[in-house]
Amino acid sequence: MTPEEIKDRALELFPRLQEWRRTLHQHPELGFDLDWTAAYVAGELRKMGVSPHTGVGISGITVDVGEGEHMVALRADMDALPILEKNDVPYRSLNEGRMHACGHDAHTAMLLGAVKIISEMHHEGKLPGRVRFLFQPNEEGQEQGGGALLMIRDGVLDGVEAIFGQHVDPELYVGTAATRPGPMMAEADVFRLTVKGRQSHAAYPHQGVDAIAISAHVVSAVHQVVSRRVNPVNPAVVTIGEIHGGTKPNVLAGEVAMTGTIRTFSTEDRDVIEKEIEKAGSIAKSLGGDYAVDFQHGTPPLVNDPELTEFVMEEAQRLLGTENVFEAQMRMGGEDFAFYAQKVPGAFVRLGVRAPGERVRPLHTDTFDLDENALPLGAALLSHLAVRWLEEASRR
Numbered sequence: 001m002t003p004e005e006i007k008d009r010a011l012e013l014f015p016r017l018q019e020w021r022r023t024l025h026q027h028p029e030l031g032f033d034l035d036w037t038a039a040y041v042a043g044e045l046r047k048m049g050v051s052p053h054t055g056v057g058i059s060g061i062t063v064d065v066g067e068g069e070h071m072v073a074l075r076a077d078m079d080a081l082p083i084l085e086k087n088d089v090p091y092r093s094l095n096e097g098r099m100h101a102c103g104h105d106a107h108t109a110m111l112l113g114a115v116k117i118i119s120e121m122h123h124e125g126k127l128p129g130r131v132r133f134l135f136q137p138n139e140e141g142q143e144q145g146g147g148a149l150l151m152i153r154d155g156v157l158d159g160v161e162a163i164f165g166q167h168v169d170p171e172l173y174v175g176t177a178a179t180r181p182g183p184m185m186a187e188a189d190v191f192r193l194t195v196k197g198r199q200s201h202a203a204y205p206h207q208g209v210d211a212i213a214i215s216a217h218v219v220s221a222v223h224q225v226v227s228r229r230v231n232p233v234n235p236a237v238v239t240i241g242e243i244h245g246g247t248k249p250n251v252l253a254g255e256v257a258m259t260g261t262i263r264t265f266s267t268e269d270r271d272v273i274e275k276e277i278e279k280a281g282s283i284a285k286s287l288g289g290d291y292a293v294d295f296q297h298g299t300p301p302l303v304n305d306p307e308l309t310e311f312v313m314e315e316a317q318r319l320l321g322t323e324n325v326f327e328a329q330m331r332m333g334g335e336d337f338a339f340y341a342q343k344v345p346g347a348f349v350r351l352g353v354r355a356p357g358e359r360v361r362p363l364h365t366d367t368f369d370l371d372e373n374a375l376p377l378g379a380a381l382l383s384h385l386a387v388r389w390l391e392e393a394s395r396r
């Protein structure tokens with residue numbers, strides 16, 4: 001099927017794509033607790049005549065379509081965020097304090113659209129292989145164990161030779177897309193650093209050890225790790241996002257606890273930063289206190305397979321026009337598609353959803369929204385990539 005034919009089919013699906021997206025938008029759920037969402041998605045899949053497997057990776061869904069030697073996977077995430085929606089739209093969130101503010105409602109709708117297009121192609125005898133569709137829970141909540149990892153543990157990549165994923169991008173205009181070979185999104189890790197002193201009456205500081213005064217030195221040292229210890233040509237971030245200490249104005253603080261995020265693109269840089277944060281903590285010792293530090297590794301860096309990315313660039317250009325596909329910039333955000341791309345060649349695409357002339361409506365904010373004209377383009381792009389990849393694979 002030509003790119004034009006796939007695009008036409010996706011455009012015909014617009015009313016359904018919009019209905020899927022709006023219905024999902026009204027019923028946002030968090031993490032793995034996707035009872036309503038998963039039941040809705042599975043129900044829509046059954047209506048299309050395909051057989052979903054539910055309860056994969058706790059609350060994820062997979063569907064296989066087609067037959068043949070080769071298999072490619074397409075992935076969407078389904079979870080929302082704990083944000084109170086401020087948009088006054090007919091499809092506003094009905095779940096107070098929860099919102100699809102990262103566009104995962106659109107990702108799920110576009111993947112449903114791709115199932116529809118590809119299963120119809122299969123019935124027409126035009127699908128040269130198998131496509132596995134992954135509807136994943138809990139992309140946002142990596143601290144409880146992310147959805148991608150649990151889906152992989154349940155075997156969703158068995159037999160899969162390549163995987164594609166996409167994310168809406170509020171900075172790119174509708175009709176455009178972007179990707180890049182190699183590293184695209186950062187590794188996202190968490191650190192906890194506790195500075196320990198000894199309480200005393202605040203009027204007699206010499207009788208105790210002031211954890212707050214010591215922490216001031218520790219915080220400065222932590223902020224020098226990236227600027228002084230990491231090779232300046234490598235992107236890296238250390239942010240202390242939280243700090244708590246002390247109980248009363250007239251009590252010397254016995255303990256200060258801080259937590260933060262570390263973003264890197266390589267294990268070497270991550271290891272350097274962890275060692276240096278440890279050293280920053282140890283300043284507490286030379287000042288008469290003590291410290292404890294621990295690190296929790298989250299999503300690895302998202303690294304697109306170079307060859308597969310070149311294929312995506314070419315095919316996206318055929319579908320959207322040469323002038324509408326860009327090389328994406330590296331970003332310090334995390335994305336758990338990285339886990340799939342560690343196991344099989346993967347390519348992740350950013351899809352433009354900004355309405356013409358509209359301001360940027362950033363992800364993870366209470367006024368995020370998108371131009372729904374992007375929905376058929378995203379469904380077409382996913383379908384086109386899967387079908388073209390299978391065509392190439394069966395020719396090899």
Ligand SMILES: [Zn+2]
Pocket residue numbers: 102140363364
């Ligand atoms: Zn997000």
Ligand SMILES: [Zn+2]
Pocket residue numbers: 102103104139167
């Ligand atoms: Zn997201």
